[in-house]
Amino acid sequence: MLNDDQLLRYSRQLMVEEFDLAGQEALAGARVLVVGCGGLANPAALYLAGAGVGELVLADDDAVELSNLHRQVAFRGKDVGQSKAEALKAQLQALNSDVSVQAHTVRVDADWLDREVASATVVLDCTDNFATRQSINQACVTHRTPLVSGAAIRMDGQLAVFDLRQPDSACYACVYGDGTDGDLACSQAGIVGPVVGIVGTLQALAAMQVLLGNPMPATLRLFDGRTLSWREMRFHKDPACPVCSRR
Ligand SMILES: [Zn+2]
Numbered sequence: 001m002l003n004d005d006q007l008l009r010y011s012r013q014l015m016v017e018e019f020d021l022a023g024q025e026a027l028a029g030a031r032v033l034v035v036g037c038g039g040l041a042n043p044a045a046l047y048l049a050g051a052g053v054g055e056l057v058l059a060d061d062d063a064v065e066l067s068n069l070h071r072q073v074a075f076r077g078k079d080v081g082q083s084k085a086e087a088l089k090a091q092l093q094a095l096n097s098d099v100s101v102q103a104h105t106v107r108v109d110a111d112w113l114d115r116e117v118a119s120a121t122v123v124l125d126c127t128d129n130f131a132t133r134q135s136i137n138q139a140c141v142t143h144r145t146p147l148v149s150g151a152a153i154r155m156d157g158q159l160a161v162f163d164l165r166q167p168d169s170a171c172y173a174c175v176y177g178d179g180t181d182g183d184l185a186c187s188q189a190g191i192v193g194p195v196v197g198i199v200g201t202l203q204a205l206a207a208m209q210v211l212l213g214n215p216m217p218a219t220l221r222l223f224d225g226r227t228l229s230w231r232e233m234r235f236h237k238d239p240a241c242p243v244c245s246r247r
Contacts, residue, residue, distance in 0.1 A: 006098065010052055023212045024052060028098075030211045031055040033116050035108055035136055036126035037084035038062070039196035040150045040203060042074040044124055047204035049092040053211075055100045056092060057116060060084040061107040071193035108132060113139040122210050124203050125149045125172075134243075137172035140164050141244045146210045147172065150203045152196035153189050155225035159199055160235070161206045161216040164244075170218055174238040195225040 002010070002024065013019050032053050034041045037060035045056055064072070064079040064087055072084075079087040085103035092101045106112060117123055117139035125136045125147060133149070140147040140162065147162040149172055163169050202221075209216055222231045239245055 006052070009096075009098075013051060018212065018214070026211050026213070027052050027208065028054045030121040031057065031119060032122055032124065032207060033057045033059075033120035034124045034126055035059050035113070035132070036128065037088045038068065038126065038128065039071040039191065039193070040126035040152065040200035041124065042072045042088065043197050043200035044126060044150075044204040044207070045088055045092055046074055046095065047201060048207060049096045049099045049101070051204075051208060052096065052098060055102070057102045057104070057120065058085045058088055059104040059106055059108050059112075059116070060088075061105055067187075071191060071196050073193075073197065108135070110135050110138065114142065117143050117145050120145055122146045122148065122207050124207060126200065126203065130176075133172060133176075134178060137162075138243055141171050148203045148206045148210070150199040152191055152199045155192055155195055157195050157199040157223035157225070159202050159206070159221045159223070160219070161210065162218075163210065163216055168237055169244075170235050170237040171241060171244040173243040174241045175220060175235045178242050192225055195223065198223060198225075 010024055014024060030053050032048055034045050037058050049056060062084050064075050064082050064084055066080055069075055074088050074091040083105040085105050089101045089103035092099060113135050123140055123145055125133055127133055141164055144164045146164055149160045151158045162171050206216060218235050220233045220235055
């Protein structure tokens with residue numbers, strides 16, 4: 001049950017037909033795991049905390065750097081040198097004390113992910129390296145936990161939702177393969193702030209849709225920041241996928 005303050009706080013989204021009280025309660029009952037606390041996670045976690053998600057679990061082993069601040073909009077100059085997970089947690093709690101936030105300053109590995117994904121309602125992949133993305137995907141496939149994957153580099157963004165609650169859902173490896181090379185980090189290639197912001201914002205919206213029980217199409221969305229345009233590519237479960245087709 002929502003108290004009077006909560007009814008007021010969430011009133012504008014409660015007015016939306018697709019949302020309503022049941023949707024608000026679904027958000028309040030959710031535990032969302034956000035892996036990576038950089039440019040994707042900053043807007044994603046701010047919107048999810050603002051919307052009233054019950055529990056947010058944040059993980060990142062990095063500290064805030066001066067070169068992050070042009071895109072990592074939850075951080076302030078005073079946060080430079082602090083743990084990203086802790087600095088993001090502080091901002092989320094300042095925004096909405098209804099939300100329980102756990103910050104983990106850790107480099108996530110397969111065991112950690114297996115434990116945390118097991119208790120998550122939905123997972124946001126906000127990382128920037130391929131090996132971690134594969135480990136997150138493996139844990140989400142194992143636990144059949146929906147995965148909202150985002151990526152951005154230079155002027156390009158990508159978004160895909162893998163609703164692994166569905167037995168015929170594709171997984172990240174069905175679309176991207178299972179290799180471990182091809183990493184291109186923002187620290188080497190560069191990134192424009194609003195591009196990563198758009199993708200992170202859509203990760204929050206996709207996670208909310210998943211929590212509301214709305215089906216998400218199996219579509220890889222590619223954003224081109226030069227032309228502000230999107231391309232969409234349908235994807236399918238790969239019957240030979242080494243991750244999801246052996247279970
Ligand atoms: Zn797969």
